[in-house]
Amino acid sequence: MKAKTIKKNIALIILIIGALISFIPFFWLIRSSLMTNVEIFEFPPKLLPEDFIWSNYTEIFSIINFGLYVKNTLYILIPCLIGTVFTSCLCGYAFARLRFPGRNIWFGAIIATMMLPPAVTLIPTFMMWSKLGGINTYWPLVFPSFFGGGGFFIFLMRQFFLNIPKELDESALIDGASYFQIFTKILLPLVKPAMLVIGFFTFTNVWNDFFGPLIYLNDESKFTLALGLLQLKGSYSSDWNLMMAAAAVMVIPAVLIFFIGQRYFIEGISLTGIKG
Amino acid sequence: MNLEKEIKVGTGVPKAITKKTKIRSLHRKEAIAGYIFALPAILGLLLWTIGPMIASLIMSFTNWKIIGASEWVGFQNYVNIFTNDIYFKKSLWVTFYFAFGSTLFTLLSALIVALLMNMNVKGQSVFRTMYYLPVIVPAVASNILWLWLFNPDFGLLNTILDFLGLPTLMWIYDESTAIPSLILLSIWSCGGTALIFLAGLQDVPKQLLEAVDIDGGNVWHKFRYVTIPTITPVIFFNLIMGLIGSFQAFTQAYVMTEGGPNNATFFYVYLIFREAFLQNNMGYASALAWILFIIIALFTLFIFRSSKDWVHYGGAK
Numbered sequence: 158m159k160a161k162t163i164k165k166n167i168a169l170i171i172l173i174i175g176a177l178i179s180f181i182p183f184f185w186l187i188r189s190s191l192m193t194n195v196e197i198f199e200f201p202p203k204l205l206p207e208d209f210i211w212s213n214y215t216e217i218f219s220i221i222n223f224g225l226y227v228k229n230t231l232y233i234l235i236p237c238l239i240g241t242v243f244t245s246c247l248c249g250y251a252f253a254r255l256r257f258p259g260r261n262i263w264f265g266a267i268i269a270t271m272m273l274p275p276a277v278t279l280i281p282t283f284m285m286w287s288k289l290g291g292i293n294t295y296w297p298l299v300f301p302s303f304f305g306g307g308g309f310f311i312f313l314m315r316q317f318f319l320n321i322p323k324e325l326d327e328s329a330l331i332d333g334a335s336y337f338q339i340f341t342k343i344l345l346p347l348v349k350p351a352m353l354v355i356g357f358f359t360f361t362n363v364w365n366d367f368f369g370p371l372i373y374l375n376d377e378s379k380f381t382l383a384l385g386l387l388q389l390k391g392s393y394s395s396d397w398n399l400m401m402a403a404a405a406v407m408v409i410p411a412v413l414i415f416f417i418g419q420r421y422f423i424e425g426i427s428l429t430g431i432k433g
Numbered sequence: 434m435n436l437e438k439e440i441k442v443g444t445g446v447p448k449a450i451t452k453k454t455k456i457r458s459l460h461r462k463e464a465i466a467g468y469i470f471a472l473p474a475i476l477g478l479l480l481w482t483i484g485p486m487i488a489s490l491i492m493s494f495t496n497w498k499i500i501g502a503s504e505w506v507g508f509q510n511y512v513n514i515f516t517n518d519i520y521f522k523k524s525l526w527v528t529f530y531f532a533f534g535s536t537l538f539t540l541l542s543a544l545i546v547a548l549l550m551n552m553n554v555k556g557q558s559v560f561r562t563m564y565y566l567p568v569i570v571p572a573v574a575s576n577i578l579w580l581w582l583f584n585p586d587f588g589l590l591n592t593i594l595d596f597l598g599l600p601t602l603m604w605i606y607d608e609s610t611a612i613p614s615l616i617l618l619s620i621w622s623c624g625g626t627a628l629i630f631l632a633g634l635q636d637v638p639k640q641l642l643e644a645v646d647i648d649g650g651n652v653w654h655k656f657r658y659v660t661i662p663t664i665t666p667v668i669f670f671n672l673i674m675g676l677i678g679s680f681q682a683f684t685q686a687y688v689m690t691e692g693g694p695n696n697a698t699f700f701y702v703y704l705i706f707r708e709a710f711l712q713n714n715m716g717y718a719s720a721l722a723w724i725l726f727i728i729i730a731l732f733t734l735f736i737f738r739s740s741k742d743w744v745h746y747g748g749a750k
Contacts, residue, residue, distance in 0.1 A: 257467030281488035304477025
């Protein structure tokens with residue numbers, strides 16, 4: 158018994174050290190974002206700034222159009238959220254509950270796309286959007302989320318639908334309900350947690366997306382936060398305090414969303430591996 | 434008699450048919466509903482995956498540019514890639530180095546973290562959050578942050594090394610340490626993988642662990658003969674996803690190193706990106722992309738094949 162508590166304590170200590178190490182970069186981010194541009198280059202480096210320069214945070218909103226970039230990112234985010242959550246529910250229901258010819262083949266192919274490098278489909282997709290006049294619009298970033306949200310989300314949704322007892326929709330079917338009624342009235346309320354899981358993941362995907370905006374958006378007035386951050390790096394590359402403040406502006410909402418939806422994030426991740 | 438029989442048969446058959454057709458029409462109704470509900474996913478598969486894949490295969494045999502006419506060039510792009518492209522071999526090597534290094538070290542550290550957390554230590558949920566936090570950080574933001582941490586003169590990492598009396602490093606600014614530095618960044622965000630491992634570890638049957646205890650086995654025996662076999666499906670999953678993900682490393686090269694120093698971080702997708710979007714060689718870039726696809730497919734296939742020998746799917750559950 159005693160040996161067990163000793164072991165546990167050693168594990169605890171190692172975990173604490175590891176957690177501190179993974180936390181240090183966050184500390185350094187905030188600490189650097191509150192320094193003057195002189196203080197940040199002092200040697201040896203200081204642990205904390207002498208005065209907290211909160212104005213760094215307001216400055217990034219005036220030197221580049223950071224406020225607009227936040228707005229643009231949200232402008233992409235909202236339709237993506239609606240599209241992904243709604244269509245992944247539809248597809249999850251179809252693949253978990255309804256029997257139709259070719260179902261397993263379609264599902265297998267959709268799951269297989271998770272392993273496909275996006276680089277292979279990137280160039281033709283880009284060419285298609287350029288033919289359709291979609292370059293420098295949000296269409297290429299928003300429209301694809303109305304197709305079930307990709308293999309991972311469809312897989313996740315199907316898992317949730319499979320966990321609902323089948324008797325529920327069978328008895329409704331006998332009572333003469335249509336599939337659409339069963340879906341909207343009976344099952345959708347039960348998969349709300351799954352919708353939240355997918356919603357939170359979609360938020361981080363869109364918020365973090367860098368490659369899509371980089372390729373499709375050229376006009377500064379259309380930029381997202383990720384591109385804005387890059388733009389700042391291009392023109393203020395020695396102002397590390399400002400860059401850290403801008404990075405923090407991008408990190409803090411993501412972290413807040415994570416704390417709000419922690420339960421759902423962890424549920425989603427835990428489900429991933431089990432039947433993967 | 435005969436007539437009666439006929440009548441009986443006559444009334445019986447249509448009844449059976451109506452029942453059958455009723456069931457059949459129910460099945461058809463379900464099938465139609467199934468296709469309607471699954472339509473977004475099916476259309477998405479055709480429109481965003483299969484269609485573009487075929488298109489990019491065709492494009493890879495042309496000299497397609499964004500503007501102007503394109504010609505069929507046969508295997509010329511592929512021949513050029515293997516014989517003339519000075520970046521191809523280098524970027525392939527760099528990508529392999531990074532992919533294997535980062536997958537190996539991420540999996541190892543994630544497994545260690547998960548094993549420790551699984552020992553029912555106090556505050557498990559706090560640790561889960563702490564280790565997952567780096568995963569949440571947007572790639573551009575984390576790359577810019579690490580660019581600052583890696584700074585040879587004023588960065589945190591060298592400050593720590595200096596404080597400990599160790600020699601400082603050039604990190605991403607030196608050819609030999611660039612990839613290991615980027616692997617370090619990957620390890621920082623191993624929390625997602627760790628959580629998947631943790632979920633797998635919680636499925637390890639307690640009776641089996643106790644059985645090892647009764648038979649006089651130690652911690653190593655438990656780990657080697659119970660824990661590892663039970664979580665092989667999870668290891669398999671993480672290995673595949675880790676490799677596929679890191680084969681496609683791009684952001685680090687674009688944001689932090691621009692492929693340098695001396696092309697030491699010239700990742701394969703960065704090469705594709707440059708050919709396609711900076712040089713406008715869409716055909717050539719498609720050929721590069723298809724080579725990457727074939728490499729990844731071969732690796733995945735190889736791991737799948739070998740999985741029969743080392744991945745155990747529990748029959749009990």
